[in-house]
Amino acid sequence: MSNADWPRRRFLRQLVMASGGVLLSACDAASRNPHVTKVLSIGEFLSQHVQHAVTSRTALAQEFTEADLSPEFRSNGTDYPDSAEYRALAMNGFVDWRLRVDGLVERPVELSLDQLRAMRSRTQITRHDCVEGWSAIGKWTGTPLSEVLALVHPRADARYVMFYSADPMDDWGTRYYESIDMEDAYHPQTILAYALNDATLPIPNGAPLRLRLERQLGYKMAKYLMHIELVDSFARIHGGKGGYWEDEGYEWYAGI
Amino acid sequence: MIQRRHALTVRVTHWINAVALILLLMSGLQIFNAHPSLYWGPSSYTGAGPIFELAGGFPSWLTIPGTQWLAMGRRWHFFFAWILVINGLAYLIFSIATHHVTRDLAPTRSDWRSIGRSIADHLRLRHPQGEAATRYNVLQKLSYIAVIFVLLPLMVLTGWSMSPRLDSVWPGWVDIFGGRQSARTLHFVIAWLLVLFFFIHVFEVIVTGFWNNLRSMITGRYRIEHEQR
Numbered sequence A: 001m002s003n004a005d006w007p008r009r010r011f012l013r014q015l016v017m018a019s020g021g022v023l024l025s026a027c028d029a030a031s032r033n034p035h036v037t038k039v040l041s042i043g044e045f046l047s048q049h050v051q052h053a054v055t056s057r058t059a060l061a062q063e064f065t066e067a068d069l070s071p072e073f074r075s076n077g078t079d080y081p082d083s084a085e086y087r088a089l090a091m092n093g094f095v096d097w098r099l100r101v102d103g104l105v106e107r108p109v110e111l112s113l114d115q116l117r118a119m120r121s122r123t124q125i126t127r128h129d130c131v132e133g134w135s136a137i138g139k140w141t142g143t144p145l146s147e148v149l150a151l152v153h154p155r156a157d158a159r160y161v162m163f164y165s166a167d168p169m170d171d172w173g174t175r176y177y178e179s180i181d182m183e184d185a186y187h188p189q190t191i192l193a194y195a196l197n198d199a200t201l202p203i204p205n206g207a208p209l210r211l212r213l214e215r216q217l218g219y220k221m222a223k224y225l226m227h228i229e230l231v232d233s234f235a236r237i238h239g240g241k242g243g244y245w246e247d248e249g250y251e252w253y254a255g256i
Numbered sequence B: 001m002i003q004r005r006h007a008l009t010v011r012v013t014h015w016i017n018a019v020a021l022i023l024l025l026m027s028g029l030q031i032f033n034a035h036p037s038l039y040w041g042p043s044s045y046t047g048a049g050p051i052f053e054l055a056g057g058f059p060s061w062l063t064i065p066g067t068q069w070l071a072m073g074r075r076w077h078f079f080f081a082w083i084l085v086i087n088g089l090a091y092l093i094f095s096i097a098t099h100h101v102t103r104d105l106a107p108t109r110s111d112w113r114s115i116g117r118s119i120a121d122h123l124r125l126r127h128p129q130g131e132a133a134t135r136y137n138v139l140q141k142l143s144y145i146a147v148i149f150v151l152l153p154l155m156v157l158t159g160w161s162m163s164p165r166l167d168s169v170w171p172g173w174v175d176i177f178g179g180r181q182s183a184r185t186l187h188f189v190i191a192w193l194l195v196l197f198f199f200i201h202v203f204e205v206i207v208t209g210f211w212n213n214l215r216s217m218i219t220g221r222y223r224i225e226h227e228q229r
Helices: A005-031 A034-040 A042-054 A084-091 A113-118 A145-152 B008-033 B070-097 B100-105 B109-113 B115-123 B130-134 B138-161 B173-177 B180-207 B210-218
Strands: A099-103 A109-111 A122-129 A135-144 A160-168 A175-181 A191-196 A210-212 A225-231 B002-004 B221-223
Touching: A005 A034, A005 B008, A005 B070, A034 A042, A034 B070, A042 B070, A084 A160, A099 A145, A109 A145, A113 A135, A113 A191, A135 A145, A145 A191, B008 B070, B008 B180, B008 B210, B070 B100, B070 B138, B100 B138, B109 B115, B109 B138, B115 B138, B138 B173, B138 B180, B173 B180, B180 B210, B210 B221
Parallel strands: A099 A225
Antiparallel strands: A099 A109, A122 A135, A135 A191, A160 A175, A160 A225, A191 A210, B002 B221
8 A cells, every 4th residue: 555545545534524414414405495305206106106006996905813903002193182172072972973074975964973883884903004113903993984975975076085183283273184085985994983992992092983094104094083075176275285294294195 | 457347237227226225224214213113023012012122213414304304204215215126127127138147246156166265365355356356256246146136125025015005915915024013123124234235345345446446336447457476
């Protein structure tokens, strides 16, 4: 090794450290640049379309056995919606609660818990995957969303199902909202669950009614449902991205 | 004497792969930090508890973005995951079509016979000179094969297995990894095996003639030193 290599080495070390620093700050600046994040979102766009191309509309998510059940089904986010309206419903055992289903439908309805329980039900032991990375397995019983849709007769221009929750997310009273497309709405495992592990759905898990959407991540599955609305676009609803976390930067399609 | 060393496609896909893997690692650590625990089995809550926990997660200088920002970390991760897959497919198609795999990567019978000596040579930092330096040695071949045909495909498969939608392609296929949470753990472990490969790879690049190696992977031109002993 000749001495002439030493300045080279120092230069190299500085180059590596500098490029590391430049990489990090460049990535942070890029993350705040709307043009860059739009390009980056091509990845999630591709995931959505390729995943739809390789999986059938009605392919079922894996179902498990009682032996796989998580001892306690983890509650994430809200444990108890902080609103007087919800508290009043909960204190009364949800007998006064009604699920309003309207929007682009021929026959809007209001359904009580007893009415939902009287309809055809589906029970499924499935794995809940949170966007954070953890999973839990629970046994859900509920009314298939397709049954409710059959009742209200969606109009031909209905493209999305919006879910409005009783759960206030901020000081301004924004309540949790989410949306899915009609394909997912008619999926056999898409149910409005009122029971978890053979017991009435507990409040931390979304009582009296929550969505189960087994082929997407947990944030799509709104808890504390109050109102379902069929729409042709969610562009005018809150931030226009179709859900509370979507308006905070998460993808509308949460299949991965 | 200057000789052509690496084909253009190999050089281009090598650097795209390098950039993608670095960004995938750093955005992956951002995603890991959202729930810095690993489990074995289909779910995280089996009564058994995590098999690994990293309180506080990885430091922010190792993550993209450099603050806790899961949504943006996912955006980086899935973008470069697609780059990795498309680039990897381009490399594979090229390598099979031009016989790069069979000619340059597959160990020959004499490679297998010399494996003991090659290990000893690597440990003593003695490296092939002259004409022999223009071919991959047996340990190089085996490590490249392990990365290209085992680790990177496993990385993609364990990544897919975390997708609830792809899990429905053939319900239960995720059980080949022991379930979704096992797959997540394997995804994490393999990421660090790739980091280990990266450090050994860069170390070997430096000790066998850094500038010559670097130039050969950029311009394709490699200088052969004549036997000097």
